[in-house]
Amino acid sequence: MTTTTTENWICRTCAYVYDEAEGDAAGLPPGTRWPEVPNDWTCPDCGAHKHDFDRMEPPR
Numbered sequence: 488m489t490t491t492t493t494e495n496w497i498c499r500t501c502a503y504v505y506d507e508a509e510g511d512a513a514g515l516p517p518g519t520r521w522p523e524v525p526n527d528w529t530c531p532d533c534g535a536h537k538h539d540f541d542r543m544e545p546p547r
């Protein structure tokens with residue numbers, strides 16, 4: 488049984504949401520998990536770094 492749960496991460500600076508299921512148009516393919524996002528990746532909207540993002544609690 489495989490349960491695929493993706494997480495969303497939100498930029499604390501501009502509220503851009505990174506969706507693991509969708510990736511990022513700037514170069515991250517859909518399904519890229521947060522730990523796999525390169526450390527030099529930055530927010531496409533404001534240029535914030537990975538550590539400026541917070542995990543969003545999944546909806547229940």
Ligand SMILES: [Zn+2]
Nearest residue numbers: 498501530533
């Ligand atoms: Zn941002």
